[in-house]
Amino acid sequence: MSVDRRRRLTPFRGRPPGPHRTARNGRSHHAHPVTVVGAGLGGLTLARVLHVHGIPVTVYEADPSPSARPQGGLLDIHDDSGQLALRAAGLTDEFRAMVLPGRQALRLLDRDGTVLLDQPDDGTGTRPEVHRGDLRQLLLDSLPAGTVRWGHKAARLRALAGGRHEVTFADGTTVVTGLLVGADGAWSRVRPLVSAAAPQYIGKSVVETYLFDADARHPAASKAVGGGMLIAPSPGREIFAHREKDDTLHAYVGLAEPQEWFAATDFGDAAAATEWIARAFAGWAPELTALITDTDTAPVLRPLFALAPGHRWDRVPGVTLLGDAAHLSAPNGEGANLAMLDGADLGLALAAHPDDPEAALARYEAVMFPRSAETATDEMPSFDSADNTAQGLLDLFTGKAADGPHGH
Incomplete structure (x- = not known):
């Protein structure tokens, strides 16, 4: 692999700005430092790494609860991607405890x-197997209560001035954020903010x-x-x-x-x-x-x-994508691992640039684009x-x- 995925953890320095409230038409709005749409493995890994570095984050998920639908079967977690992400999240020991012995046969x-x-x-x-649902629950349990807002299905998104974005949910509530991350999978509602590409x-x-x-x-x-x-x-x-x-x-x-x-x-x-x-x-x-x-x-x-191999977009202020939202490909054993690595890399980039989120997003995308394109090439x-x-x-x-x- 030509892209070096192993990075030193950069401790977050400085106090991140707190959320603020505005009012319009009698509704309350919250501008969170980081807003993630989608509570899959990638979005939750990002949230965990941000939490480790003291950066406030809120994750919005369409499902009404963690158990609303099945989470799939076994995943082999790769030593050069998914395991690196879990290390950045400080969850290696907990991950090792849930590995199913014998399943690499x-x-x-x-x-x-x-x-x-x-x-x-x-x-x-080097690719031990765990159950996807157990891994997701591990990530959920590692976050402070209230980090994930269940039952929030993104319905409309629009760009505002200064790199901010407004997300309107199916129930009519809205949130305004200065940094929006689409971790919402194949049919991402966030993707159109940066790309006109659609899965085929x-x-x-x-x-x-x-x-x-x-x-x-x-x-x-x-x-x-x-x-x-x-x-x-x-x-x-x-x-x-x-x-x-x-x-x-x-x-x-x-x-x-x-x-x-x-x-x-x-x-x-x-x-x-x-x-x-x-x-x-x-x-x-x-x-x-x-x-x-x-x-x-x-x-x-x-x-x-x-999505078309090598899918990418020009830098759009205040928003980016990870996982399938960014680089959905035919199943090749890399999807979940890449999503987690995306989340970890983005979290570390934001921690390394606490006062310059655009530099963090540019650094993240510069690594993510070639890595996902290379991984999509299946032998x-x-x-x-x-x-x-x-x-x-x-x-x-x-x-x-x-x-x-x-x-x-």
Whole structure:
């Protein structure tokens, strides 16, 4: 990696300005030193690093509570990105305590069930697995009460004079801020303030399934997945699966099809949708298709979108983006890690320039733009290419470091 991600922590010096109140049409407005839209991993990492350095921050999140929706499955936290962010946040020990042992194991299977690679987790890997929900809760618990304002969905944003911005929420309340950060994901409401770019469908969707009590109730699928991650690739089709907590298998079933293909079935009818997806894997080994047909939950369709590689914008006073809001890409195992590293880098830059936020934003973007562009360049074969096979991946993996294949 050409960009050096390892930075010394710069202690915040000087007292940051406190929030102030103004009134208009009988409503109260608060101008916070840093306002973050989005309480995902990136936004929360930023908030934590700012808190460590004594910089006031408020995070606004559309969800009504931390448990309003599922937070996804396992994440492998990389030593050169996500773990650096957690170190900057002062949470390394807490992170290590939540690592799931054994989950860095990897199995690579052909579509007929042939095992080409069975790599155990010997404890020396550099990308330990944790549950995304647990990691998010760790970050939430590390912040002072009231830092995150739940049930605040950004509806309208507009630029004001002097680099300030006004955010209007769905309930009609507003906030005016001198420094606005969009950490609000793929369909960011903040992004239009700096860029006209919009995510485009990449020609692939993923269907998620869960199998509970796998050893007892789904032994064939459980054996196929093993103790960690399963990859079963094929041109235009693939199955990824993880062994999560409590003997749960979480599968990501990938299909290279236009959105119209998925619209041909009703995902509101779980049985019909399951049958539709399973037919697309006809001829695959039954222990693999069981990850589709034996699902204990309704299959969830997730179309995949991405911004153009190398997405960037000219410096806009008082606002920036991080994570998927800034550089949404096809899944390559880097998304959550990059979002956290973005948050940590931005927090450290603001701490290093307490009296010059524009210098901090310029410093952050100068590192973030090339890093995200470089990371979006995936060495893996394209999903629908003839090389996207178990043997093709094995040939690729054997030419890389032991940690190379991990990522999701």
